[in-house]
Amino acid sequence: MAQAPRPEDVYASARTEGERRLSMSALEQASTGFIAGVTIVFGIVALGMVRELVAPDFADGVGQLVGALAFGIGLVFVVVGRTELFTENFFDPVAAALHRRRPAAIWQLVRLWTLVLVLNFVGGAVMAAVFTVEGTLPAGAHHTLALMAEEIAAKEGLATVTRGVAAGTLLTLLSYLLHAVGSAGSRIALAYVVGFFLALGPFDHVVVSGLHLLSGIWLGADVSYADLGLNVVLSGTGNLLGGLLLMTLTHAVQVRGTR
Template sequence: MAQAPSPEEIYASARSEGERRLSASALEQASTGFIAGVTIVFGIVALGMTRELVAADYSAGVGELVGALAFGIGLVFVVVGRTELFTENFFDPVAAAVARRRLTAAGQLARLWALVLVLNLVGGAVMAAVFTVRETLPSGAHHTLALVAEEIAAKDGLATVTRGIAAGTLLTLLSYLLHAVDTAGSRAALAYVAGFFLALGPFDHVVVSGLHLLFGVWLGADVGYADLGLNVLLAGAGNLVGGLLLMTLTHAVQVKGAL
């Protein structure tokens, strides 16, 4: 049986991948972010369809559980397809930027984050526009997607931040763990578990929650673009705290302390 890689080996692998992402052209970064936005919408839609299918026969809790189980496939598509959500660019590129020890690395990191976040949302919006067309989804799925958007918008601002911290920590942990495995099956399993837990919370990922709210706006739910904008700001701040401080920084300290 192969031995699991050490934290130092995982960090070295992350730094190498981060170098690739930081050095990629703006077009490559943008296209990767766009595809991830398109892809994650399939998880959102799967959640809406499955919750609707079980709603008539089971309790709301069962519907939410089944919806979370369905959402996991969206993150599998993103990870196995080697596309990138905003939070996936915390651990690897930050490790590379720290190793470079140059001010230019901070600028490259900022460009990567901005491009991926914006194109995640743009790609997701394009796919959401397809799925919001009448009769594209099974009957009732639109109602459920609108309901999920209202549930997200109804949360207190502080709760959005703390749920954002949880989401940022979870998906950055996923980025770390992906360097500990070397098969597509293992990557898919890790992504599915993380996606399930993200939706089960539900925790606020800046892209996923933002696209849920966009569905709500376009489907006539009691939410607006102001709710979407506020969620992006609060969830994004939480994602940064969880992903950078609670996960990336602590793993960097762990490795440096062992050297």
């Protein structure tokens, strides 16, 4: 039975991938961010459709569970397609930037994060516009998606931050674990499990929650653009805290301690 790779080997693999991402042209970074935004919406819509199908006959808890199982496919699409959500660019590129130890690397990080985040929303908005047209989804799915958007908007501010910390930690952990496995099947399984857990929380990923709120606005939910902006700020802050402090920097310290 093959042993798991050593932390320093995982970190070295992440650093190599981070170098590739930092060196990508702005067009490449923008396009991978755009495609990730498009594909993650399929997970959001799958969650809404499944909850609508299950909830009328079962308790809400069962609907939430089955919906989370459906959402996992969205993250599988992102990982297998080698596109990038905002938080996926924490572990690998930061490892590369820390290795470079040059101010220019910071600006490359900022450009990467900005382009991917913005294009995640642009791509997701395009796909959300398609799915919010009446008749595109099964009857009742729009109503369920709107209710779920209202649930996200109703959360207390501190809870949104802490759920964002959980989401950032979880997605950055996925980035780390993907370097510890070697097969496509293992990558699919990891992405699916993390996607399931993310939706089961539900934990606030800045792009996923933001696109869900945007869809809710367009579907006539009791949600405003101010709610969307606030969620982006609060969940994004939590994502940064969880992804950078709890995962990326602690793994960097772990590797330095083994030298």
